[in-house]
Amino acid sequence: xxxxxxxxxxxxxxxxxxxxxxxxxxxEVIERRTGVKPVLTGISDIDITTPRSxxxxxxxxxxxxxxxxxxxxxxxxxVGGTGCAKEFIIKALKKGKPVVTANKAxxxxxxxxxxxVAEKSKADIYxxxxxxxxxxxxxxxxxxxxxxxxxxxxxxxNGTCNYILTKMEKENTSFSAVLKxxxxxxxxxxxxxxxxxxxxxxxxxxxxxxxxxxxxxxxxPIYVQGIGGIxxxxxxxxxxxxxxxxxxxxxxxxxxxxxxxxxxxxVAEDTLLANVSDVFNAAMVKGQPVGEMLYYGRGAGRNPTAxxxxxxxxxxxxxxxxxxxxxxxxxxxxxxxRNLIPMNEIRTRYYLRIQVVDKPGVIARIATVLxxxxxxxxxxxxxxxxxxxxVNLLVVTHTAREKDICDAVADMEAFDCVKDKIVxxxxxxx
Amino acid sequence: xxxxxxxxxxxxxxxxxxxxxxxxxxxEVIERRTGVKPVLTGISDIDITTPRSxxxxxxxxxxxxxxxxxxxxxxxxxVGGTGCAKEFIIKALKKGKPVVTANKAxxxxxxxxxxxVAEKSKADIYxxxxxxxxxxxxxxxxxxxxxxxxxxxxxxxNGTCNYILTKMEKENTSFSAVLKxxxxxxxxxxxxxxxxxxxxxxxxxxxxxxxxxxxxxxxxPIYVQGIGGIxxxxxxxxxxxxxxxxxxxxxxxxxxxxxxxxxxxxVAEDTLLANVSDVFNAAMVKGQPVGEMLYYGRGAGRNPTAxxxxxxxxxxxxxxxxxxxxxxxxxxxxxxxRNLIPMNEIRTRYYLRIQVVDKPGVIARIATVLxxxxxxxxxxxxxxxxxxxxVNLLVVTHTAREKDICDAVADMEAFDCVKDKIVxxxxxxx
Numbered sequence: 001x002x003x004x005x006x007x008x009x010x011x012x013x014x015x016x017x018x019x020x021x022x023x024x025x026x027x028e029v030i031e032r033r034t035g036v037k038p039v040l041t042g043i044s045d046i047d048i049t050t051p052r053s054x055x056x057x058x059x060x061x062x063x064x065x066x067x068x069x070x071x072x073x074x075x076x077x078x079v080g081g082t083g084c085a086k087e088f089i090i091k092a093l094k095k096g097k098p099v100v101t102a103n104k105a106x107x108x109x110x111x112x113x114x115x116x117v118a119e120k121s122k123a124d125i126y127x128x129x130x131x132x133x134x135x136x137x138x139x140x141x142x143x144x145x146x147x148x149x150x151x152x153x154x155x156x157x158n159g160t161c162n163y164i165l166t167k168m169e170k171e172n173t174s175f176s177a178v179l180k181x182x183x184x185x186x187x188x189x190x191x192x193x194x195x196x197x198x199x200x201x202x203x204x205x206x207x208x209x210x211x212x213x214x215x216x217x218x219x220x221p222i223y224v225q226g227i228g229g230i231x232x233x234x235x236x237x238x239x240x241x242x243x244x245x246x247x248x249x250x251x252x253x254x255x256x257x258x259x260x261x262x263x264x265x266x267v268a269e270d271t272l273l274a275n276v277s278d279v280f281n282a283a284m285v286k287g288q289p290v291g292e293m294l295y296y297g298r299g300a301g302r303n304p305t306a307x308x309x310x311x312x313x314x315x316x317x318x319x320x321x322x323x324x325x326x327x328x329x330x331x332x333x334x335x336x337x338r339n340l341i342p343m344n345e346i347r348t349r350y351y352l353r354i355q356v357v358d359k360p361g362v363i364a365r366i367a368t369v370l371x372x373x374x375x376x377x378x379x380x381x382x383x384x385x386x387x388x389x390x391v392n393l394l395v396v397t398h399t400a401r402e403k404d405i406c407d408a409v410a411d412m413e414a415f416d417c418v419k420d421k422i423v424x425x426x427x428x429x430x
Numbered sequence: 431x432x433x434x435x436x437x438x439x440x441x442x443x444x445x446x447x448x449x450x451x452x453x454x455x456x457x458e459v460i461e462r463r464t465g466v467k468p469v470l471t472g473i474s475d476i477d478i479t480t481p482r483s484x485x486x487x488x489x490x491x492x493x494x495x496x497x498x499x500x501x502x503x504x505x506x507x508x509v510g511g512t513g514c515a516k517e518f519i520i521k522a523l524k525k526g527k528p529v530v531t532a533n534k535a536x537x538x539x540x541x542x543x544x545x546x547v548a549e550k551s552k553a554d555i556y557x558x559x560x561x562x563x564x565x566x567x568x569x570x571x572x573x574x575x576x577x578x579x580x581x582x583x584x585x586x587x588n589g590t591c592n593y594i595l596t597k598m599e600k601e602n603t604s605f606s607a608v609l610k611x612x613x614x615x616x617x618x619x620x621x622x623x624x625x626x627x628x629x630x631x632x633x634x635x636x637x638x639x640x641x642x643x644x645x646x647x648x649x650x651p652i653y654v655q656g657i658g659g660i661x662x663x664x665x666x667x668x669x670x671x672x673x674x675x676x677x678x679x680x681x682x683x684x685x686x687x688x689x690x691x692x693x694x695x696x697v698a699e700d701t702l703l704a705n706v707s708d709v710f711n712a713a714m715v716k717g718q719p720v721g722e723m724l725y726y727g728r729g730a731g732r733n734p735t736a737x738x739x740x741x742x743x744x745x746x747x748x749x750x751x752x753x754x755x756x757x758x759x760x761x762x763x764x765x766x767x768r769n770l771i772p773m774n775e776i777r778t779r780y781y782l783r784i785q786v787v788d789k790p791g792v793i794a795r796i797a798t799v800l801x802x803x804x805x806x807x808x809x810x811x812x813x814x815x816x817x818x819x820x821v822n823l824l825v826v827t828h829t830a831r832e833k834d835i836c837d838a839v840a841d842m843e844a845f846d847c848v849k850d851k852i853v854x855x856x857x858x859x860x
Contacts, residue, residue: 022577022719030577032644032764128574134720136574143573144558144566147452147460147740214462272702272726289452290564290737293727296702303719310577324752334462 003321004037007313008072010065010088011079012045012052015102015129018306019076021054023313030310036317038310044068053302069097074316076309077101082109089114093121098319100312102129102305105194108203112216115330124319125330126312131204132157132281134297134304136311141211141285142328148287150212154428155249157204159279159299160188160195161227165245165264166277169235175228187279197226198247198262205249208283209260212251214334217260223343225263234353234423237394238266241351241379243427244274250428259341266351266427272296273430284430344403349378349427352395352405354412355419358385362417366393373408375400390419396427433751434467437743438502440495440518441509442475442482445532445559448736449506451484453743460740466747468740474498483732499527504746506739507531512539519544523551528749530742532559532735535624538633542646545760554749555760556742561634562587562711564727564734566741571641571715572758578717580642584858585679587634589709589729590618590625591657595675595694596707599665605658617709627656628677628692635679638713639690642681644764647690653773655693664783664853667824668696671781671809673857674704680858689771696781696857702726703860714860774833779808779857782825782835784842785849792847796823803838805830820849826857 007023009016023030023040031037041060048061062068065088069075075092077099079085085103092099094117101107107114107130118125128138132155141150156162160182167178179196182188194200202224210216227247238245243266252259267274272294276282281299286292298304319325356362363382370377381394397405409422437453439446453460453470461467471490478491492498495518499505505522507529509515515533522529524547531537537544537560548555558568562585571580586592590612597608609626612618624630632654640646657677668675673696682689697704702724706712711729716722728734749755786792793812800807811824827835839852 018719026577026579026718029579029644029764033572033576033762035759035762134723136570139569139574140566142463143745144569144741145737146463146744147456147737149456149459214459272705275702275705287737288456289448289733291728291734293564293725295723295725297723298721304721307575307577307717307720311574314576315573318754318757322752322754322757324748324754324757327748327752327754327757329465332463332465334459 002031002035002037003317004039005317005320006041006071006073007038007076008042008044008068008074009040009076009078010044010068011077012043012048013078014302015305015309016043016078017052017054018302019078019309020056022306022310024054030314034314034318036314036321038313038317041072042068066091069095072097073320074098074100074313076313077103082106086110090117093117093123093125096121096123098124098316098325100126100309100316102127102309104130104200104203104207108206108219111207111210111331112218118330122325124316124325126315128312129305129308131207132283132297132299133301133308134299135281135283135295136308137208137283137295138211139311140295141208145285145287145290148290150285150287151253152286153208153212153249153251154273154284154430155204155208156246156273156276156282157249157299158195158201158247159281160192161201161247162276162281163187163279164196165227165230165235165247168232169239169244172232174232175230196228198224201247201249201262205251205260205262208249209251209258210331213258213338214332215338216331216333217340221340223261223263227264229423230264231423233392234425237353237392238351239269241396242269243267244269245425246274248428254341256338257341258338259346261343261346264425266425268430271430346402347399349399349429350397350405351425351427352397353423354393354395355390356393357417357419358389358391359417363393365415365417366412369408369411370395373404375404375408432461432465432467433747434469435504435747435750436471436502437468437504437506438472438474438498439470439506439508440474440498441507442473442478443508444732445735445739446473446508447482447484448732449508449739450486452736452740454484460744464744464748466744466751468743468747471502472498496521499525502527503750504528504530504743506743507533512536516540520547523547523553523555526551526553528554528746528755530556530739530746532557532739534560534630534633534637538636538649541637541640541761542648548760552755554746554755556745558742559735559738561637562713562727562729563731563738564729565711565713565725566738567638567713567725568641570725571638575715575717575720578720580715580717581683582716583638583642583679583681584703584714584860585634585638586676586703586706586712587679587729588625588631588677589711590622591631591677592706592711593617593709594626595657595660595665595677598662599669599674602662604662605660626658628654631677631679631692635681635690635692638679639681639688640761643688643768644762645768646761646763647770651770653691653693657694659853660694661853663822664855667783667822668781669699671826672699673697674699675855676704678858684771686768687771688768689776691773691776694855696855698860701860776832777829779829779859780827780835781855781857782827783853784823784825785820786823787847787849788819788821789847793823795845795847796842799838799841800825803834805834805838
């Protein structure tokens with residue numbers, strides 16, 4: 001028997017319009033496939049007059065979100081941010097109304113609180129759209145891979161950053177020039193700092209790592225470095241060495257501990273991950289027993305996000321139909337606490353670009369510092385001098401400890417023969 | 431509250447051992463994540479004495495599958511084939527016991543019957559492991575992308591074929607040499623015909639297309655061509671033209687109709703799909719509104735298949751816990767019948783390799799035939815003669831109708847100047 005479910009959307013922006021359009025266009029196919037019918041019965045926004053990319057009956061528009069929450073079966077929060085969005089969600093949950101949200105910032109910062117309210121109210125909270133919109137990665141982790149221990153997740157989770165890095169490399173352009181273009185095209189926000197400083201990726205890393213390891217890590221302990229410092233020459237040198245540079249979320253189990261970090265990363269160019277270009281997202285997941293997998297798709301934007309929200313709406317509707325609320329809980333704390341490995345203690349390989357004065361003895365001094373810190377080089381390359389009297393010395397290390405690298409960098413930066421800051425970028429072997 | 435569910439496995443082969451091992455090793459994490467505990471309480475097989483790759487208590491082994499079905503809550507069918515496996519499944523379903531199966535051949539041939547028995551008995555039948563074991567593609571299609579119209583699925587769904595094609599290309603070896611090696615390594619069955627003739631891929635295409643379009647297509651109407659006819663020289667020429675050859679399942683909507691076909695296919699080498707190598711599987715899915723996505727992972731073998739079976743066991747267990755049986759039905763017929771486009775009527779681009787006598791006027795004759803059949807060339811390449819008096823003429827066409835290509839091939843094969851059969855391979859533009 002068909003079950004109709006009244007859906008209310010709070011926030012009638014790009015994504016809200018996409019959800020409304022998807023429900024209009026695909027409702028028949030959803031109904032036939034699932035036996036439930038999520039019917040859009042209300043949309044609230046502070047602005048209900050500006051024309052949107054979708055036509056909805058005027059009578060379902062309201063500025064009164066509280067009234068909307070009262071009259072629907074499920075609330076879709078698409079306001080974004082950590083302000084009133086949180087209030088709306090808590091209000092809905094406390095009334096026992098299930099919530100679907102795309103709000104990664106809110107979940108990363110207040111997930112634990114929201115999930116606890118949801119648990120007390122026995123209401124569902126679904127959030128597929130919060131990470132890599134077009135890729136059902138939350139469902140994959142919570143259900144499709146539920147029998148696996150998760151050994152590693154490597155994620156390209158921010159389309160703007162991936163677009164910028166791809167363009168810089170393909171078109172030989174500087175970071176700032178590409179950023180301006182991306183803003184013109186609407187790929188990057190007017191204030192793109194959340195993206196390019198890596199915070200957005202860290203929000204998503206917080207969500208994925210918590211799901212993978214049953215421990216709420218939150219945002220604070222995650223090491224985050226954005227792509228603002230990536231120079232065109234580093235992309236070129238990386239390419240000569242057989243790598244591409246991607247902003248990666250690195251989530252990894254190491255014995256009983258976990259590392260979670262977000263930073264630009266060298267990835268071997270012949271891997272699928274390195275070939276995820278433009279605005280696309282991807283998550284490479286290694287599970288035991290499933291092995292290595294990769295999921296690729298659009299991470300953001302009206303339509304991919306709408307697809308995720310509607311899938312959640314169907315899950316919530318099915319739970320309402322079958323009385324199976326919280327069948328797949330929003331988040332469950334595991335028994336085994338896993339400690340986060342402090343950034344100083346992580347071990348990986350590194351790419352170093354050291355600008356040095358082109359004089360005899362310089363390479364020997366660099367090599368000595370690295371050796372003294374127990375860092376072994378897998379390759380060293382000195383580029384021919386181009387204009388100034390400085391040359392770029394490129395070093396790729398074997399696995400080393402972060403603290404040793406940082407100390408060695410500090411040692412070297414104190415040398416007269418070393419000019420400018422040393423650039424070091426972590427390498428992830430796949 | 432934790433719900434324990436008694437699991438019985440019928441068929442203690444490679445996959446059965448993998449499922450038992452996964453339940454042993456990961457049961458704690460599964461329990462913590464889900465609140466259900468699938469407990470392996472029985473395994474039946476005709477051989478219960480040969481040592482397996484996993485240790486299970488002797489007392490849970492039996493040769494009596496009927497008795498096993500009676501005493502468990504859920505039956506995992508891992509016998510394979512279309513014989514007694516079908517009987518076991520029907521017996522279990524009729525007793526109201528949910529079934530998890532990895533049996534693609536059985537589903538492709540008798541899916542409609544099995545699903546109807548399941549519907550009458552109100553019992554779940556889950557089959558994630560039947561297509562691309564390590565990739566939760568069934569869950570993705572039925573749940574993660576449930577709000578989408580599916581425009582296209584391109585699948586590399588048989589690891590053996592992909593391994594053979596990859597090895598031929600990388601190691602410059604003939605089909606038969608690689609096949610022998612694959613058999614030695616255990617990647618190919620002793621009787622590999624199901625794989626290399628494309629039947630296994632067609633089984634999976636039948637399942638995916640039916641899920642995508644809500645119409646049970648079955649195996650019979652699917653056009654199937656294996657990789658037995660692929661010559662090393664075609665891989666090389668394809669590479670010169672910028673393509674790789676993959677055995678693809680092509681499932682596509684065209685207006686209100688659908689095409690489903692399995693055959694070797696040229697795929698542009700700079701796409702992710704072309705770079706899916708060795709035994710890996712991938713499915714590229716294009717949905718509306720989600721856009722293009724790619725899912726990549728191991729398609730078969732003990733561990734990836736076990737991951738899929740255990741995920742299904744959790745879904746079944748949750749349904750038992752919440753009384754939400756058939757929450758996501760095994761398969762639902764849609765209202766809109768979609769016709770299968772006859773193979774003769776499909777339109778795509780083609781690669782032709784024509785062995786011709788190296789004489790004046792030959793190219794003109796070939797070009798004339800193609801022109802008369804309304805086939806337009808996008809490129810033509812005549813290779814320099816190597817040993818014999820024949821040369822390979824390579825033609826890449828613009829979009830043409832299959833029937834016109836077949837007719838043109840027949841016309842040309844009747845020429846004196848054309849030696850041997852003409853090789854034609856379809857191209858898929860991504």
